[in-house]
Amino acid sequence: MRVLPDTVAGRTILVMLISLLASHLLSVFVYHTDMVRRVSSTSEHALAERLLSAKGLIEIAPPAQRDAIAHAVSSRDETVHWMVDAPLGNGPGPEALDSLAGQIRALLPETSPSDLRVAYEQAPGLDARPSEGSGRILASAKLKDGSWVTVTAPPYGDHGLLSSEAAISTTIMALAIIAVAAAMVRFLTRPLRSLAVAAERFGRDVMAPALAEAGPRETRMAAKAFNGMQERIRKLLNDRTQMLAAMSHDLRTPITRLKLEAEFVGDEDQRKRMLRDLDDMEAMVGSTLAFLKDGVDAEPVKVVDVSTLVASVCEQMEDAGMPVVYHSTTSAPLSCRPMSLKRAFTNVIDNAVKYGAAAHVSMAQDSDQYAVLVSDNGPGISLDEQEKVFAPFYRVESSRSRETGGTGLGLSVAQSIIRSHGGEISLENKADGGLLVKISLPKTVPTVDAA
Ligand SMILES: Nc1ncnc2c1ncn2[C@@H]1O[C@H](COP(=O)(O)OP(=O)(O)OP(=O)(O)O)[C@@H](O)[C@H]1O
Ligand SMILES: [Mg+2]
Structure with missing residues (x-):
């Protein structure tokens, strides 16, 4: 499986994206923890203050009015109760409330710690302790007469690390990075593409x-x-x-x-x-x-119809008494060096006549290239000879002894001409005997500027 993108541009964007996202997430995390710490500290202080003032007020009021006072000092979020009995629980309270307990102790220094309680509210009918942060917080203090005043406050709030706002801002940032980086990196890697195209062109x-x-x-x-x-x-x-x-x-x-x-x-x-x-x-x-x-x-480059060019080569050879059949209806405009191409086709067709008795020539095309096909019914060329026949002066053993009179340059000339047009020439033995020569010519040769 491919993990890395294929292009330099893709890889650069990936690296930028990962590092920027990591730094963004890290800063969101740091900001978030800091904010939670500040918010809780402020809420704890407010809760402790309210307990202190409620305790002071209720302590000096006669018992008959204490309920009413507790009600009066309650707010929408924080409610105050006065009870004769001790509230549930007497331990040090959950760990999460340690800092709240500390703040309360600091505000009520003269009250003994065993007379102060902090706990999460126990939901009625549920035995299990409510999980930290989910239930309301209870802070109680014992009055001098043994009754208790309790302040109930909502939990400090469960801020998810990635709120939907943070998720949206992260996504928008990532998309913006991709867009900007894609444009920049394409610009930066352009010379690399030019170099690749130039190397390819120089090869031809x-x-x-x-x-x-x-x-x-x-x-x-x-x-x-x-x-x-x-x-x-x-x-x-x-x-x-x-x-x-x-x-x-x-x-x-x-x-x-x-x-x-x-x-x-x-x-x-x-x-x-x-x-x-x-x-x-x-x-x-x-x-x-x-x-x-x-x-x-x-030779200077001209736009000509390759099909017409091949047809004229075939005609000339037919006129000279050679058995050449050409069949094509394709029109094939191509920017090329026509005289050179003509020589390449002549060499290949000449071989088909010389070694295969007769040549059948046709043309085909797909979206990006033309193909000229030359086939004969001769002996073909064995696979291990197929590479060698393109070397200058190389002739297959049987041709040397025969009176075909060649120098062994025809195919190497044809190959270098076709390659200089960005094309390829390949040989193939047909199933029913004879050689099939395929000449492919790209319709457009990549240029440095188009990279
Ligand atoms: N259609 C073919 N069928 C069988 N053998 C072939 C065919 N075309 C080429 N060959 C073999 O490949 C060798 C090289 O071909 P090439 O055209 O390069 O040289 P040549 O035909 O011998 O000489 P030249 O083309 O320079 O007159 C030929 O000598 C021949 O043995
Ligand atoms: Mg030849």
């Missing part, structure tokens, strides 16, 4: 523009480091490309020379073999140069 296109070095220091540092890395990789790739291009180019001259010289080889068989090898070498050098050139001069 080494010529991708540098990341803006803005925002807080850590972000600027990360962007700077990323740009530096991108620059070094680009330079490294460029150097290698230049070197390969120079080598391939320089090889052409000796190959041409060798071809001329081979013409003078006396043995007919040997001459043919040498010329064939030299032709192969020339073709390899030629396609290597073409391959390297692809990466160097990037």
Whole structure:
């Protein structure tokens, strides 16, 4: 089970929420206990005072008037009684009333403690002691003649820790925190998303523009480091490309020379073999140069209908006498490099014709990508070869011996073109034999600004 939210924003909000709620609850708790303490202390003092004054008044009145006086000094909440008998209970009283007992003793210092009582009112018919704080409080003092005066007061009040007001204020605060934090954190994590998008884009296109070095220091540092890395990789790739291009180019001259010289080889068989090898070498050098050139001069991006583009590739190949069938009704507008895409499709369809006798091409799409499907009825490619065929110059053993005449660059060129469009190319052996090549192209490639 996932406990933490997935995003940095989510986690930051969670941490803020927990700490703010904890501090809020703590302050509510502290405030509440303090308030309860003050309220009880004040009520205890008032009760003790009332007992003192009632005792004084009743003590000096004749017994016949004592009931009336007790009634007269009663208030709505606190009632005063005068009784001849001692009130129930004679112990020190419940612990919760200790501080009340103390206050009464302090106000009536000349009365002996055994002549003072505090207790909770016993509900009639109930044997059990009422629980603390629920029953009314009785405070009694003995008069000089042995009768008792008792003051009854309501309990100090049972204030729940979280009143509904506190619950509402906590909830409103939590919601406000979520709203504010969500906006702020999204803003703060934006550079992180830009970095992720930039890294993804760089993986597809080494010529991708540098990341803006803005925002807080850590972000600027990360962007700077990323740009530096991108620059070094680009330079490294460029150097290698230049070197390969120079080598391939320089090889052409000796190959041409060798071809001329081979013409003078006396043995007919040997001459043919040498010329064939030299032709192969020339073709390899030629396609290597073409391959390297692809990466160097990037074609401008245009919006074209990929379906029409595939159709035109198929048509051209059909015209050249190749068995290619294209079937699609989809319209597929895409912002892409059309000439490069055309080369990628040509390479894949050419393979289907060369190794699978005929190509069936179709198109499909879902909400966020197009798919070009090329299938044939040839031998397919074994699973452990499927990864390798994308490597430059790799050809499956059986193709090397056959007279299909390729250099093994077709699929690697196609793959790098498709990847530079943010897509993928995958191979699959069909259940009824033959290879199915799936080329997926996302309708939109994420940009740094959209992050
Ligand atoms: N449709 C297919 N059916 C069977 N094998 C295939 C198919 N497509 C490619 N292959 C195998 O994958 C290898 C690599 O293909 P790739 O297109 O990269 O090179 P190539 O066709 O040999 O040469 P090039 O395309 O440069 O002329 C091929 O040599 C072939 O063995
Ligand atoms: Mg090929």
